[in-house]
Amino acid sequence: MMKGLLIPICLTACALTACAPVTQRPQVDDKAVAEEARKQSELALQDLAEDQTRLFRISYPILARGADLCADDFHPAIGIRHGNVQSVPKEMRDAAVRVLGLTDELQVIQVAAGSPAARAGLQARDVILAVDGKAIHAGERASDHFAELFAGAAKARNAVELKLRRATAEMTLGVEHERACAYPVLLHSSDVINAFADGRQVIVTRGMLRFIRDDLELAVVIGHELAHNSMGHIRKQMGNQFLGTLLDVLAASRGVNTQGLFGSAAGAVFSKDFEAEADYVGLYFTARGGYEVDKAPNFWRRMAAANPGGIQQRGFGASHPSTPERFLALEKIVEEIRAKTVAGRTLAPEIKP
Ligand SMILES: [Zn+2]
Numbered sequence: 001m002m003k004g005l006l007i008p009i010c011l012t013a014c015a016l017t018a019c020a021p022v023t024q025r026p027q028v029d030d031k032a033v034a035e036e037a038r039k040q041s042e043l044a045l046q047d048l049a050e051d052q053t054r055l056f057r058i059s060y061p062i063l064a065r066g067a068d069l070c071a072d073d074f075h076p077a078i079g080i081r082h083g084n085v086q087s088v089p090k091e092m093r094d095a096a097v098r099v100l101g102l103t104d105e106l107q108v109i110q111v112a113a114g115s116p117a118a119r120a121g122l123q124a125r126d127v128i129l130a131v132d133g134k135a136i137h138a139g140e141r142a143s144d145h146f147a148e149l150f151a152g153a154a155k156a157r158n159a160v161e162l163k164l165r166r167a168t169a170e171m172t173l174g175v176e177h178e179r180a181c182a183y184p185v186l187l188h189s190s191d192v193i194n195a196f197a198d199g200r201q202v203i204v205t206r207g208m209l210r211f212i213r214d215d216l217e218l219a220v221v222i223g224h225e226l227a228h229n230s231m232g233h234i235r236k237q238m239g240n241q242f243l244g245t246l247l248d249v250l251a252a253s254r255g256v257n258t259q260g261l262f263g264s265a266a267g268a269v270f271s272k273d274f275e276a277e278a279d280y281v282g283l284y285f286t287a288r289g290g291y292e293v294d295k296a297p298n299f300w301r302r303m304a305a306a307n308p309g310g311i312q313q314r315g316f317g318a319s320h321p322s323t324p325e326r327f328l329a330l331e332k333i334v335e336e337i338r339a340k341t342v343a344g345r346t347l348a349p350e351i352k353p
């Protein structure tokens with residue numbers, strides 16, 4: 001009885017005093033708040049830059065060494081990530097100027113170890129001024145313009161000439177190019193643990209980067225998604241009239257909250273056979289990228305543990321390989337790759353006669 005009365009009385013009392021806080025807290029001044037906001041946006045930018053650096057460091061060798069597995073979908077590459085202040089999200093641009101020294105001009109952001117660019121001596125922060133004597137526009141379209149000029153130059157010759165500015169010195173370096181799968185691996189800002197392929201590119205969420213424990217696990221995810229692209233799964237599954245995005249990885253458990261990440265394509269998932277094929281071909285990509293794949297099956301086990309709903313017995317209505325089945329199949333794939341490595345054979349998936 002008393003309880004029922006207390007609540008209305010309390011609410012009335014609150015209304016009368018406007019429920020103002022009664023403690024005397026330390027005050028912060030506006031200048032300090034602005035300074036802290038600056039610091040936080042720098043931290044956010046550094047975090048983003050670290051994720052992008054990691055994704056490129058792991059993905060580039062897989063794309064380059066797996067070029068033979070990408071059929072006709074390869075392009076010339078030199079192993080750099082480039083950009084300017086306009087390639088950074090608007091709210092982080094001020095921080096990008098301060099922390100990364102970005103400007104309107106196109107810069108080398110990252111050079112992949114062992115890549116043609118590394119061999120030619122390119123360095124992060126080099127400003128790219130021209131390709132084969134043709135100047136690159138600064139500003140919004142700088143990256144696209146570089147890509148166009150580079151594609152044209154690479155078609156004509158085995159090496160391209162890059163005019164650079166390093167600190168105050170200008171220099172021209174000849175850079176040979178190599179073949180790499182033409183499926184850029186991009187970062188998505190979502191916190192959802194996922195990765196997906198859309199036939200042209202591979203997207204990995206920042207949530208996934210937080211979930212993976214080591215480079216191998218990320219290489220397994222990238223290999224799997226590349227395989228969906230290289231094997232033409234999107235086209236085969238969805239038909240040519242609609243090239244949409246398919247949910248992946250986490251979709252194996254269904255009922256996942258995609259937080260609007262996948263738009264209208266949400267709910268479309270790869271068939272069980274395509275998933276199994278992406279596991280198979282994907283591990284070849286990972287192995288060619290220079291990874292020991294022995295521990296790869298364990299990654300899918302961890303994914304299953306993160307999504308217990310996805311663990312089912314074989315059969316019953318499952319369009320995805322159930323996790324126990326998937327794990328055992330992966331162990332067999334690891335054995336096959338190990339045997340080929342020992343025998344010094346080319347690492348390529350077996351194709352049906
Ligand atoms: Zn998949």
